[in-house]
Amino acid sequence: MQVQKHSRIVSIRKLSKYFIYLAVLSMIFIVLGTLLFPFVLAKIPSGDLTIAGYLAKAATVDDGLSSLLASGISTQLKIAASMAAFFFSALLFMIIGHLKNLMTCFYKGEIFNRQAVFHAKKAFNLKLLLVCAKLALDFLCLIFSYFYPGSNSSGDISHFIGNVLDQLALIAFFLLLIWSLEIGVDLNEEAELTI
Numbered sequence: 679m680q681v682q683k684h685s686r687i688v689s690i691r692k693l694s695k696y697f698i699y700l701a702v703l704s705m706i707f708i709v710l711g712t713l714l715f716p717f718v719l720a721k722i723p724s725g726d727l728t729i730a731g732y733l734a735k736a737a738t739v740d741d742g743l744s745s746l747l748a749s750g751i752s753t754q755l756k757i758a759a760s761m762a763a764f765f766f767s768a769l770l771f772m773i774i775g776h777l778k779n780l781m782t783c784f785y786k787g788e789i790f791n792r793q794a795v796f797h798a799k800k801a802f803n804l805k806l807l808l809v810c811a812k813l814a815l816d817f818l819c820l821i822f823s824y825f826y827p828g829s830n831s832s833g834d835i836s837h838f839i840g841n842v843l844d845q846l847a848l849i850a851f852f853l854l855l856i857w858s859l860e861i862g863v864d865l866n867e868e869a870e871l872t873i
Contacts, residue, residue, distance in 0.1 A: 687787055687789060690784050690789060691784065691785050691786075691787055694781040694782075694784035694785040695785055697777075697778075697781045698778055698781045698782060698785060701774050701775075701777055701778035701781060702778065704774050705771055705774050705775065705778070708767050708770055708771050708774070709767075709771070711767065712763060712764060712767040712768075715760065715763045716760050719756045719759060719760060720756075722747050722750070722751055722756070723748075723750040723751075724750050724751070724752070724753065725749050725750015725751055725752065726750065726752060727749065727750060727751040727752060727755060728752050728754060728755060729752075729754060729755050729758050730822060730826055731826065732751070732755055733818055733819045733822040733823075733826070734819070734822040734823050734826035735823070736819045736823075737816070737819040737820050737822070737823040737833030737834070737838075738823050738833055738834075762815075765811070766808065766811070766812075769804055769807060769808045769811075770808065772800075772804050773801050773804045773805055773808065776797045776798075776800045776801035776804065777797070777801050779797040780794055780797040780798055780801065783797065789859075789862065790859065790862035790863045790865070790866040791863060791866070792863060794859060794863075795856070795859050795860055795863055798855070798856050798859055799856060802852050802853070802856055805849075805852065806849065809845045809848075809849065812845075813841065813842060813845065816838055816841060817838065819833060820833040820835060820838050
């Protein structure tokens with residue numbers, strides 16, 4: 679008997695159908711949000727807030743940065759924010775695309791195969807890149823909050839360490855899922871060779 683023909687596959691197929699719809703809907707929202715973001719930035723008044731000034735204050739402001747944006751931002755910061763939003767959106771779009779392909783494999787009943795592992799690994803690698811970029815940006819904000827002239831207070835390092843530990847726990851969880859998929863593929867291939 680193939681490992682892949684287990685009775686739980688039926689319930690995984692049903693559930694994966696809904697995740698495919700959710701993934702497609704998420705991808706549409708990411709594209710629309712990325713296209714609308716420059717128009718939202720254009721509505722923000724121009725001001726003196728530069729990239730370095732924003733990074734220095736981003737680690738210390740608690741109101742969602744709305745007070746910084748209300749005072750106005752420079753054109754340089756608008757361009758950098760648009761590029762950063764495009765980068766993060768593109769990574770998120772590719773991650774969700776690979777997860778959708780993974781769910782498509784599950785929906786076809788092909789849970790333990792090389793294609794499912796490929797999409798899971800690609801999604802994990804892109805997620806790792808996204809996490810590293812986000813943590814690097816948070817660390818940069820923390821550094822700027824301590825050394826940039828004009829920043830009135832310094833950032834909270836314990837908040838940054840908490841974010842790092844949270845992301846490490848998620849990475850370990852996703853690695854565990856990928857390893858279990860790989861073990862399932864190995865068991866499935868051994869079962870096919872035995873028959």
